[in-house]
Amino acid sequence: MKTAENTRGTGSDGPRKQVLCVLCGLPAAGKSTFARALAHRLRQEQGWAVGVVAYDDVMPDAFLAGPRARPAPSQWKLLRQELLKYLEYFLMAVINGCQMSVPPSRTEAMWEDFITCLKDQDLIFSAAYAAQSCYLLTKTAVSRPLFLVLDDNFYYQSMRYEVYQLARKYSLGFCQLFLDCPLETCLQRNSQRPQALPPETIHLMGRKLEKPNPEKNAWEHNSLTIPSPACASEASLEVTDLLLTALENPVKCAEDNMEQKETDRIICSTNILHKADQTLRRIVSQTMKGAKDEQVLPHNLKLLAEELNKLKAEFLEDLKQGNKKYLCFQQTIDISDVISFFHYEKDNIVQKYFSKQH
Ligand SMILES: Nc1ncnc2c1ncn2[C@@H]1O[C@H](COP(=O)(O)OP(=O)(O)OP(=O)(O)O)[C@@H](O)[C@H]1O
Incomplete structure (x- = not known):
């Protein structure tokens, strides 16, 4: 070898x-x-x-x-x-x-x-x-x-x-x-x-x-x-x-300054949590409106709302817990990543309910 x-x-x-x-x-x-x-x-x-x-x-x-x-x-x-x-x-x-x-x-x-x-x-x-x-x-x-x-x-x-x-x-x-x-x-x-x-x-x-x-x-x-x-x-x-x-031009490994990163993370997390809460709330309500417009049956609407709210709560809990899910690879939290992840999960849930219509 x-x-x-x-x-x-x-x-x-x-x-x-x-x-x-x-x-x-x-x-x-x-x-x-x-x-x-x-x-x-x-x-x-x-x-x-x-x-x-x-x-x-x-x-x-x-x-x-x-x-x-x-x-x-x-x-x-x-x-x-x-x-x-x-x-x-x-x-x-x-x-x-x-x-x-x-x-x-x-x-x-x-x-x-x-x-x-x-x-x-x-x-x-x-x-x-x-x-x-x-x-x-x-x-x-x-x-x-x-x-x-x-x-x-x-x-x-x-x-x-x-x-x-x-x-x-x-x-x-x-x-x-x-x-x-x-x-x-x-x-x-x-x-x-x-x-x-x-x-x-x-x-x-x-x-x-x-x-x-x-x-x-x-x-x-x-x-x-x-x-x-x-x-x-x-x-x-x-x-x-x-x-x-x-x-x-390989990607350069970012300099590791863990202490500074941890401080930045704590300062950021309060703002991020607030921003994420507002954004996810808005996404859920827009999605529910879309589902009503698509005439998803009332029973399914209720289930959809429950699933989306549960998903939102899980995301916010993840963020509160130091957001390990998002920090496992990167050292800072990017709110657009959180939103993208949420959209991804949400769309899959929505698709399930929309396809039940047909
Ligand atoms: N440039 C091209 N012109 C015409 N037909 C094409 C062309 N490229 C691919 N196709 C045909 O389109 C179909 C889909 O191609 P391909 O499987 O490469 O797509 P894909 O993006 O990998 O799809 P998926 O993401 O679903 O796996 C195949 O039948 C293939 O023969």
């Missing part, structure tokens, strides 16, 4: 570098098609190691049994975070030049699919080692710049931010590709798929989608919008430039 020093190539080769690249866009925008073509081109033209992690392929089959078989929203969020944890295990192995260990707690089906995904792309292989099987990195994974392309909708900026935080934790490159495809085109492409999503899901996501906004979020500055259905290869030079920029 190579030592971490050797694998990172701190000799004449310079350190190996890794980039996390987030694909975002509506369902059927063409992300997976684009990701496959991109990976092929980068391997051929640049000789880079590329791993495409398609969330649809890695999430447990049980959840993909049918277009309407959706896990609870909080479960999706946990699964997404769990998948990022798996990626972290892989990245740690690459960075330290050691074998990939198995997370002690895991969703077995998802872990197996993740392993298959890496094996199929020649990034790891199984080996019998001291009578135990373990996962070793292939030469490809450790000898070249590595690009991991995360293929999911990533429609909220908070979802993409989780990936950015992972990049920051390990000083990796980070970039985003937004496939900007008109809603009508997505609906039409989706309708021709064997396992089409309900069109209302695409409409809903179209309303919720938060495009990368580098003007507002400094961390999104490495982003590129690719108009679709224009042929993706037209953007190939720009994409390569973006990836090279990300490769050469």
Whole structure:
């Protein structure tokens, strides 16, 4: 086994570098098609190691049994975070030049699919080692710049931010590709798929989608919008430039001044709590008004109000408790993250009640 020093190539080769690249866009925008073509081109033209992690392929089959078989929203969020944890295990192995260990707690089906995904792309292989099987990195994974392309909708900026935080934790490159495809085109492409999503899901996501906004979020500055259905290869030079920029400019780990951060956090939290309370209240009342306009049945309206108020109370309680949920990756609380998380959970609840109408 190579030592971490050797694998990172701190000799004449310079350190190996890794980039996390987030694909975002509506369902059927063409992300997976684009990701496959991109990976092929980068391997051929640049000789880079590329791993495409398609969330649809890695999430447990049980959840993909049918277009309407959706896990609870909080479960999706946990699964997404769990998948990022798996990626972290892989990245740690690459960075330290050691074998990939198995997370002690895991969703077995998802872990197996993740392993298959890496094996199929020649990034790891199984080996019998001291009578135990373990996962070793292939030469490809450790000898070249590595690009991991995360293929999911990533429609909220908070979802993409989780990936950015992972990049920051390990000083990796980070970039985003937004496939900007008109809603009508997505609906039409989706309708021709064997396992089409309900069109209302695409409409809903179209309303919720938060495009990368580098003007507002400094961390999104490495982003590129690719108009679709224009042929993706037209953007190939720009994409390569973006990836090279990300490769050469890894995210810097913010300076750790824990004491100051804690003081700032306490000062902030009182204001944040007040602001969050007002905003969540407003969102709940607007949502209830929308539900009435949609003529959700009175019994369901009552249940919806109960669920939304419970959700609001949970969010505020989380914030009061030092907001561990939001601080687990970042050191300051960003109110827009809290609101985005709330919208995400709320929309999933709402969808449940709206679909009961039909
Ligand atoms: N540039 C394109 N022109 C025409 N059709 C395309 C194009 N890109 C993808 N498609 C077709 O659109 C459909 C959806 O593509 P794809 O699976 O790549 O989308 P996606 O964004 O990954 O979807 P999802 O998010 O639901 O997984 C497929 O049938 C694919 O063949």
